[in-house]
Amino acid sequence: YGQDPTITHLVDQFDYYILPVFNVDGYAYTWTKDRLWRKTRSKTSVPLCYGADPNRNWDYHWCETYTTMKPSQFKIQDDGSIQAINALAAVHGTQYQHGNIAQTIYVASGSTVDWIYGTANVIFSYGVELRDTGKYGFLLPEDQIIPSGEETLAGLLALLQYIEKQVYA
Template sequence: MATKRDGTKATTKKAVWWDGGIHAREWISPATVIYIAYNLLSKYGQDPTITHLVDQFDYYILPVFNVDGYAYTWAKDRLWRKTRSKTSVPLCYGADPNRNWDYHWCESGASSDPCADTFCGEKAFSEIETAQVAKFITNQQGTIVHYINFHSYSQLWMSPWSYTTLIPPQFKLQDDGSIQAITALTAVHGTRYQHGTIAQIIYAASGSTADWTYGTANVTFSYGVELRDTGCIFWIGE
């Protein structure tokens, strides 16, 4: 889904990318992304803040990143995480699409075991989902300035790096963005999010979306966001 002020004309506007459902069982993330898209479309011209944001940026929104895995959680296994591709091991399917990106691929926090939930894939970008999104972002390079990969759960607003606990050169700028976001969330909903780098506040996760979009695609404001809540695992609102 692309949201633009005027899709018939060439634009020099910068762009935002948001996606949900990279991990199949995290149902609240596609729902959140769809809700955001709905508000951008339905409240343009009515809500001054939304109107300003849509006038300022183009939006690329992918509600369900891992479509096959997501469908499988509805049909067979509610807690399925990975994609559904075949692997070299019979009866072990899929790779973790948030370990499959070609940036410090399959190092810390990723597994080379096809049966593991954090299996990094047979190679970087082995999964059609990650390969196609990376291709799109590469083709838009220089245009996309903000990326959020929505997950659940734990209420965390995180920036690179995820492959190491070392701090990236632009961490202060990235973390300031995190602080602004979580302050706004607290003001509206009363929810409290932690902030920091992925590897420092949750765990190492090499080959992640946020690391690739920052380290390769040069999107400074790249984030992995863990949505609500802090204790009900993946069944929030069900």
Template sequence: MYDINFWSEHFSIHEPIDVRVPPQAIDSFADFLTLDSAKIEYVVHMADIGAIIERQRVLHNLHRSLSNTNDFAYNKYHTIEEIHAWIDQMVATYPELVTPLTIGKSYENRNIKGFKISSKKMATKIDGTKATTKKAVWWDGGIHAREWISPATIIYIGYALLSKYGQNPTITHLVDQFDYYILPVFNVDGYVYTWTEDRLWRKTRSKTSVPFCYGADPNRNWDYHWCERGASSDPCSDLFCGEKAFSEIEIAQVAKFIASQRDTIVNYINFHAYSQMWMSPWGYTTMRPAQFKLQDDGSIQAINALTAVHSTKYLHGTIAQTIYLSSGSTADWAYGIANITFSYGVELRDTGEYGFLLPEDQIIPTGEETFAGLLALLQYIEKYVYA
């Protein structure tokens, strides 16, 4: 009736939800909320979303016209071309630490491009002896196209690891202890679409069985409890699980790569926005896995360090209990199939004031606090995997 779009995916009694209302429905929707039979309190956070999106576009074009092509701004959002060029720049700048990583091609034939950070030094066990196998982490952003803060945060973190290696003792130690597989933009086709057509697009861009309904939710397409609760079989839904598990070529290729490294990868993090939550499996059920305490203690270490930077508050717990049920998710597959114990889904800033349209002046603070959280988590994991 009102053609509203729910930004919130979890619905609880006495908890706020975020909705986007088209201009023509604002008055009638407000009237509905204030009916005696409803009496629902509401607050307008963004009166004109279109104006905010247009302002971001204009500012980006202005910055690009004024900046040097090699001058990458970490406090700005960037196109996929700029991000891929930045990866090439990191490879050229830090050749002793960085190697390019192309996982494969997307549905629309774009490179799924990331990079690996490795000092090529042997890791050291807690007792001081050399470890026989160096462990690795996998961090990705942009699996949901409209969540721009996640690629921006991943990029900030990657640069922090590289630029401070050899200068900061903690960072140097952790880069020597782990290899890092970093994929700034997972859903490359969807991300491009948010820059060219629809800033609030979420899914991939593959064709479906329903005309004019495109893509699947790449965080519901994994082959672990696929398309159960918290997913949709409707191709027009934002939660569409796909025609089958791993139907999305991007998901299938990333899963294949991770599976090939399953003996070394000990930490998987899928960065999202928004809600400020650090979550562990399971998503498909409210039951907790046997290793929940081990995982959740890692979440606690991370968010305590994160909060200490800018006082940003995060929730923690299982995905299903903290935010909502979501079957066929990345974190569940990484833990349930790839046996990656420290598997997480992280929802970055904010809690709804800007939602998916987080202003650029929050990129650096988000990166700073998230990086602090990751360092604390890695120190926690290190004690477990190198015991």
């Protein structure tokens, strides 16, 4: 901030809510018991069944399959994702897919993205996965952590610039 005019402008232009760790108890569990644990550690009514997936437990069309036409804002959302993946690819050549989550990853209703779009009415609602293409999954090697951050920053900046043009044009 204050050194790069693009970053300074985008920081001043938008409100940001940064949650470094959204799932504190689940995150702590990954350090001591199960590295790939993704749920919370909350108790449930089912013995030996702990937690809920904090990304798939939002009260918006939970446990449904999306069966209607694409949202009317799909093109504007998709154009933003194209801007982001082009910027990502320009950094280290990593190729990302874009499109709705059901087509690019798997059907997963009731997600954070669904709730933000459908309940909070945020048109620009995206889900982003790690750069791996199937070899390492969520266990990226240490030498991929910084490149992943560099290309994510580039993609985020491109997406924010795109959103700014759409919202304030």
